[in-house]
Amino acid sequence: MDLDLRLVRYFVVVADELHFGRAAARLHISQPALSKQMRRLEDELGFRLLARDSRHVALTPDGARFLREARVLIAHATRMTQVGGAGIRIAHIFDLDTSRLVLDAFADRFPGVAVIASSMDSRRQFDALMNGLLDIAILRLTPEMVHAHPLGWRHRPMRLEPLVLVGRSGDPVSDTVSLYERPVEVFADPRGSALFNAQGEYLTAFEASAGLGLHWLGNPGTFDQCLSRMLRAPAGAYLLEFESYALRYRGIGMPVHRPAEVQPVYPWSIAWRDEPLAPATAGFIEVAAEVAAQRGWLTPDARAPLWQPPAGESVNALR
Template structure:
C-alpha cells in the first residue's frame, strides 16, 4: 500500500484539534472534503482512526498509534525536503530570558547549527510546535493546551521562575516585602480581554489564591515599555514581576523584594514532539537541562513556600 502523505497530514490536523471544523480551517479546505479524506485514509489502512459524532471527536486505540507513527513520517519527510536539516526552530516570549539563555548556550556550543528564533506567547508556541513550525518550545503549559493536544508530545520541567515585588524609585531596600503592604499591579491583560493568555491565567489564579485584587495594567510587550511606565509612576504600589524583568529595574533605583508570604513561581517546561528527533533537537534539550542544573532553575531559593504547589510538571 502506498500511503498518501497528504492524507496523513489531514489526519494529524484533526487529531491535534479533535474538531473537524477547526482542522478544516487550519488546512484551508472545506469540512465535508476533510471528512471524505479521513474516511479514505481509514479505508486505505483498514481500521478506524477516529470515533466521531455530531459533537465529539476522539482517537481510537489504533488512531493513537497511527498518530505517533504519522508524526514521525511527516517529520522524516520534512527533514528530507528541508535544506538545512541541521537547524533548529525555537521562539522567545518577549524579553523573558529563559529561552534566550538556552539559545545563547546552545549557539556557543554548536556554532555551526543555525537557530531560527521567532517571538510567540506560550499558546502560539505550543500550537506551532504541534503543527511542525517549531522544533522545540519553552512554555508554560495550561490545561487548555494539553486538552487540545492530548498526545504527540513530551515535556520536562525546566525552570520555576520566581516573581518579585518591584518598589518605586527611592524606596528603601529590603530582602522581602508583604503582598498585603501595598496595592499590587501587574503587566498583564485581564480575564475576558482579547489578549488574555497563559500569563494572565497564572496571575488570575494567584490573585484568587492570595485574596488580593491586583491592578491589571495590560501588557506593554517589551521591557523598555514597562520600564518607562514604572519610571513615570508616582503612587506607592508594588509591581509583581517575572525575575527576568524584575532584577533589571534595580539599575533605575527601584528595589526588588521577595514576597514574604509565598513565592510565586512560573513553571516553564521544555516541550518537543514525540517523534524521532534530529540531532540538533536532542542537543538543544540537553543544553537546556544543563543550564537548568547550573543555574539552579528548579531549586527553591526562597524561604517562603512555592506557589502553586501543583505547578510542577511531571516528566512525560
C-alpha cells in the same frame, strides 16, 4: 502512489485530538472540509484510518500503525525543509532570560546549527509545536493543553522562576516587603480581554489565592516597552514581575523585593513533539537540562513558601 503530506499532517492532528471540531480549529479549516480531506486520504490509502460515529472518533488498527509511520514521515520532511537542513525552530516569550540563556549555551555547543527563534505566548507556541511549525517550545503548560492533547508531544519542567516586587526609583531598599502594603500591578491582560493567556491564568489564580486585587496594566511586550511604562508610572505601587525583568529594573535604580508572605514561582517547561528527534532538537533538550541543573532553576532560593497553581503542579508531574 503520491502521498499528499498536507493530508498526512491533517491526520496526525485528528489522531492527537480524536475530535474533528478541535482538530479543525487547530488547523484553521472548517470541520466539513477536514472530514472530506480525511476521507480523501483513506481513499488514497485503500484502508480506514478512523472509526467514526456521531459522538466518538477512534483510530482503527491500521490507523494506529499509519500514525506511527506518519510521525516519522513528517519528522523527516521537517528536517529536509529547515534552514541548511540542520536548523532548529524554537519559540520563547519576549526577552525573558530563560530561553536566552539556553540559546547562548546551545550556540556555544553547536555553533554550526542555524536557530530560527520567534516570540509568541504559550498558547500560540503550543499550537505551532503541534502543527509542526516549531521544534521546541519554552512555555508555561496549562491543564487545558495536557487534557486536550494527551498524545503526540513530550515535555519536562525547566524552571520555577520567582516573581518579585519592583518598587519605584527612590523607594527604600529592603529584602522583603508585604504583598498587602501597596497596590500590586501586573503587566498582563485580565480574564475577559482578547489577549488573556497562560500568564493571565496564572496571575488570576494567584490573585484569588493571595486575596489580592491586582491592577492589570495590559502587556506592553518587550522589557524596553515595560520600562518606558514604569518610568511614567506614579509612585505608591509595586509591580509584580518576573525575576528576569526585575533584575534589569534593579540595574537602573528601582528596588526589588521578595514578597514576605508567599513566593509565587512561574513554571517554565520545554516541550517537543513525540517523534524521532533531529540531532539539533535532541541537543537543545540536553543543553536546556544542563543549564537548568547548573543554575538551580528548579530549586529557587526563597524567603517564603513557594506557590504555583495546584493544577500547574499536577501538570508538571505528568511526564
